[in-house]
Amino acid sequence: MNIFEKIGKKLEPTFEKGKPLHCLYPLYDAIDTFLLTPKEVTSEGSHIRDAVDMKRIMITVMIALCPALFFGMWNLGYQHFLSQGMESGFWNCLLYGFLKWLPLVIVTYVSGLTVEIIFAHKRGHQVAEGFFVTGFIIPMIMPPDVPLWMVAIATAFAVLFAKEVFGGTGYNFLNPALVARAFVFFAYPSVISGDSVWISESADAISGATPLALAMNGSMEQMPSLLDLCIGTIPGCIGETSKIAILLGAIILIYTQVANWRIMLSVVVGGLVTGALLHTAGMSPVTGWEHLLMGGFLFGAVFMATDPVTATHTESGKYIYGLLIGILAIVIRVINKGYPEGMMLAILLMNIFAPLIDYCVIHIKIRKRKVNISRHKIKL
Amino acid sequence: MRKYLGPLSKDNPILVQILGVCSALAVTAQLKPAVVMTLSVMVVCAVANLVISLIRNTIPPRIRIIVQLLVVSTLVIVVDQVLQAVVYDVSKMLSVFVGLIITNCIIMGRLEAFALSHKPIPSFIDGLMNGAGYGLVLVIVAFFRELLGSGTLWNYPVIPSAFYEAGYMNNGLMILPPMALILVGTLVWIQNSKKINAK
Numbered sequence: 001m002n003i004f005e006k007i008g009k010k011l012e013p014t015f016e017k018g019k020p021l022h023c024l025y026p027l028y029d030a031i032d033t034f035l036l037t038p039k040e041v042t043s044e045g046s047h048i049r050d051a052v053d054m055k056r057i058m059i060t061v062m063i064a065l066c067p068a069l070f071f072g073m074w075n076l077g078y079q080h081f082l083s084q085g086m087e088s089g090f091w092n093c094l095l096y097g098f099l100k101w102l103p104l105v106i107v108t109y110v111s112g113l114t115v116e117i118i119f120a121h122k123r124g125h126q127v128a129e130g131f132f133v134t135g136f137i138i139p140m141i142m143p144p145d146v147p148l149w150m151v152a153i154a155t156a157f158a159v160l161f162a163k164e165v166f167g168g169t170g171y172n173f174l175n176p177a178l179v180a181r182a183f184v185f186f187a188y189p190s191v192i193s194g195d196s197v198w199i200s201e202s203a204d205a206i207s208g209a210t211p212l213a214l215a216m217n218g219s220m221e222q223m224p225s226l227l228d229l230c231i232g233t234i235p236g237c238i239g240e241t242s243k244i245a246i247l248l249g250a251i252i253l254i255y256t257q258v259a260n261w262r263i264m265l266s267v268v269v270g271g272l273v274t275g276a277l278l279h280t281a282g283m284s285p286v287t288g289w290e291h292l293l294m295g296g297f298l299f300g301a302v303f304m305a306t307d308p309v310t311a312t313h314t315e316s317g318k319y320i321y322g323l324l325i326g327i328l329a330i331v332i333r334v335i336n337k338g339y340p341e342g343m344m345l346a347i348l349l350m351n352i353f354a355p356l357i358d359y360c361v362i363h364i365k366i367r368k369r370k371v372n373i374s375r376h377k378i379k380l
Numbered sequence: 381m382r383k384y385l386g387p388l389s390k391d392n393p394i395l396v397q398i399l400g401v402c403s404a405l406a407v408t409a410q411l412k413p414a415v416v417m418t419l420s421v422m423v424v425c426a427v428a429n430l431v432i433s434l435i436r437n438t439i440p441p442r443i444r445i446i447v448q449l450l451v452v453s454t455l456v457i458v459v460d461q462v463l464q465a466v467v468y469d470v471s472k473m474l475s476v477f478v479g480l481i482i483t484n485c486i487i488m489g490r491l492e493a494f495a496l497s498h499k500p501i502p503s504f505i506d507g508l509m510n511g512a513g514y515g516l517v518l519v520i521v522a523f524f525r526e527l528l529g530s531g532t533l534w535n536y537p538v539i540p541s542a543f544y545e546a547g548y549m550n551n552g553l554m555i556l557p558p559m560a561l562i563l564v565g566t567l568v569w570i571q572n573s574k575k576i577n578a579k
Contacts, residue, residue, distance in 0.1 A: 147547055161562060165569070187553035 004035045026120035030113070030127035054169075057258050058129045062136050064252040064259075065303065067245035069140060072238030073097030076144050079199045079235050101238060103148055104139035111152040112138075115159040119168065130169030130309075131159065137177040137303065140239030141296065141344075142184065143197040150188055154180040174351050175310050178344055185344070193340070198235035210236050212295040212333070212340050229293040239303075240296040250302040259306035262315065263322040267301040268292065270326020284334040291330055300329070300343035310351040314361040321357055325350045384505050387513030394517040394564065395571040399485040403477050404518055405560040411534050414522035416463065416470045418515025420478060422508055424455045425487050429507030432495040439496075448491045449482070456481045486514055521563045529554030 012032075015025040033055070077093030077100075088096075112135050113127070120127045138155055158180035163172040184192050191197060198210050211223055211234055224234050232242025240246075253259035275288030292298060305311065305325050312321040325346050332342030339345060393399045400421075407417045431451050432439075439447050460478045463471040471478065481487065490510050495503040526532055528551045531539040539548070553559050 149547075150549075165565075183553065186556065187551040188549050189552060190549070 008032050008036060026117050026125075026127050027113075030117070030120075033126070034129075034132075055129045058133050060256050060258045061133045061253065061303070064249035065133075065136060065140065065239070067248040068239050068242060068299070069101075070094075071232055071242040071245040072140060072240075073101055075232055075234075075236075075241050076100055076238060078233065083199050097238070100144050101139055104142060104146075104151060105135070107148045107151050108135045108138045108155050111155040112159045115156050115164065119164045123168070125168075128169035130163070131176075134159070134176045134180075137239070138180050141177065141181050141237050141299070143192055143237065144199075145197060146184065146191050150184055150191065151180075154183040154187075157183050170309055172309060173355065174348060175304055175307050178304055178348055178351075181344055182348060185341075198237070210234065210295065210340075211293075226290070226293065229290070237296065237299075240299040243293055243298050246298045246302055253302065253306070259302070260308070260311070260318055262318040263306045263311055264301050266319045266322030267305050267326040267329075268298075270323040271297060271301075271330050272326070274327045274330040278330065278334050286334075291333070295333075295341055296343045297329060300347055301326070304343075304347050305350075310354060312354045312357045312361075314358050317354070317357045317361040320361075321350055321354055324353070384502075384509045387506075387510045388516060389513075389571075390575070392513045392517065392571065393486045393489070393510055394514055395568050397486075397489070398568075399489060400514055401561075401564060403480060403484060404514075404521065404564055405557045407474055407477050408518055408522040408525055408560050409529065409555055410473075410526045410532075411519070411522045413470050413473045414518040415515075416467060417474060417477065418511070418518050420459045420463065421481055421484065421486070421514055422511030424452065424459055424481055425490060425511040425514075426504050426507035427455055428452050428487060429490055429495040429503040430500050432491050433498060433500045433503035436496050444496065445488075448488065452487055452491075453482050486510055517564065517567060520567065521560055524563060525554045525560060529559075 011028065015022060015028045074090070074094045074097055077088065077096030080096055081088040081093060109131075112131050116127050116131050135155070138151070138158075142151060158176040162174045162176045162179040163169065166172050181192075211229060228234055230243050232245065234241055250259075250264060254261045254264070271291055272288040275284070275286065275291035278284045279287045286294070301322075305322060312318050325343075328346035328349060329342040332339055332345055336342070387393060390396065394401060394404055403417065407413045428448070428451050432448060435447075456479060459481070460471070463474070463478060487507075490507055494506045498506070523533070526534075527538065531537060531544075531550050551559075
């Protein structure tokens with residue numbers, strides 16, 4: 001029996017029903033099950049046995065996010081010192097990024113879990129694990145210097161209106177992390193768009209435009225090299241810059257079968273083809289390959305579009321869903337200069353359409369099979 | 381008397397009957413147009429109810445909708461002209477939505493459900509209260525949207541400038557129609573949970 005277990009055992013009676021602290025039981029339960037294996041097991045009606053549960057899936061996603069996170073932290077410090085014209089060592093950069101990231105992540109968890117716990121208490125169930133990943137992703141898709149109160153409001157808004165209103169984890173039809181970002185994007189556009197927000201505390205003279213913004217303004221000659229785009233030493237959100245780290249995460253997700261490779265593949269194909277088409281048509285100076293490497297396209301494809309709750313559930317529906325995300329993201333990027341980050345809007349839009357795609361796919365399949373049944377009967 | 385107060389809470393046309401939502405989203409970005417809209421709808425709804433109730437026994441049932449539309453549209457044109465004469469700037473702001481009062485389901489609904497089968501005075505009060513119930517929601521939504529979205533109330537800045545210096549910003553999403561939908565949805569939620577608790 002380790003120390004956590006001892007403390008948990010000791011504290012449990014104070015949260016039981018009838019005791020004054022019972023209203024905090026969901027909080028106790030959330031911490032307890034996060035640290036220790038819960039003692040409740042499924043008692044009846046389960047025919048499929050598997051070691052996987054929601055917590056393990058969520059932890060896998062968090063592990064897959066870690067390469068991008070650590071690189072993003074280092075890059076945050078690197079870009080900061082670069083813009084100040086200072087040389088700095090590896091650990092210094094990492095520490096700077098970590099200190100920028102830490103308040104964001106604390107605020108996100110406090111704000112989101114407060115809403116979750118209020119609802120868990122009202123509805124009398126436990127805090128579901130879903131928020132752990134949401135709260136982990138939100139700091140990775142925000143600009144580094146975003147005011148913390150905005151993060152708090154955006155997170156609370158997203159958890160409340162994108163998830164809890166519809167019944168909590170597993171019932172949301174929009175990705176809560178993206179809703180939080182969209183909230184900041186529409187409510188406070190000045191902190192999340194433009195050239196100056198992507199490098200933390202940059203010197204004024206330096207333009208911190210992301211490659212995406214540069215390309216959309218037509219200043220292709222200032223674009224960083226393809227190698228820089230791949231490694232990720234470019235201004236941007238914490239999560240999105242390094243494509244190599246994201247691919248590493250994608251490999252972990254596909255290998256553990258936590259995320260669906262069909263969605264990732266079709267998003268990439270959709271983006272690539274649309275990017276190439278628009279490039280050939282002369283509407284965009286950016287080629288299809290470069291589109292993939294710029295902005296949050298890959299991060300969205302790997303970690304956002306594959307969210308098992310908000311994506312389509314049918315296998316062939318996943319191809320349609322992914323393709324449309326890829327196509328829409330590039331179309332929004334190229335045609336609407338006001339919204340350079342089309343990935344967020346494309347995924348949110350397709351989240352809304354996912355149930356419709358599922359409905360159509362299922363009905364087409366049923367129609368096909370009905371014919372078979374009637375033929376079969378005639379032969380008999 | 382209780383019957384007439386229903387539209388303000390438990391029979392609210394927007395929150396319970398989900399009628400007239402469209403204009404509730406469009407005119408609530410600021411408090412002033414919302415109040416003007418409220419008054420217009422109250423007048424149109426009350427007077428239309430009164431007129432229809434007065435002639436209810438002479439309207440042939442088969443053409444009653446046409447007669448109702450005629451009365452309502454006449455009233456709306458009068459209201460529109462008055463608004464243009466008295467509060468021209470607000471009338472500009474409301475633009476097409478004054479004209480669209482004709483198609484506001486609350487008014488047709490009250491004519492059909494109440495005025496056609498009740499005496500003039502109760503009909504008048506009923507129209508007034510339904511307009512007020514509609515307006516109550518409009519004013520609540522507009523209050524939050526203007527306060528959080530523009531930092532003003534009735535065009536007067538109410539959020540102290542010290543807040544802005546400390547880093548506070550107006551919420552641009554509040555100005556956009558989707559937020560009005562979410563606010564109306566939240567009010568519906570509060571209303572429903574009140575009903576469940578009452579049971």
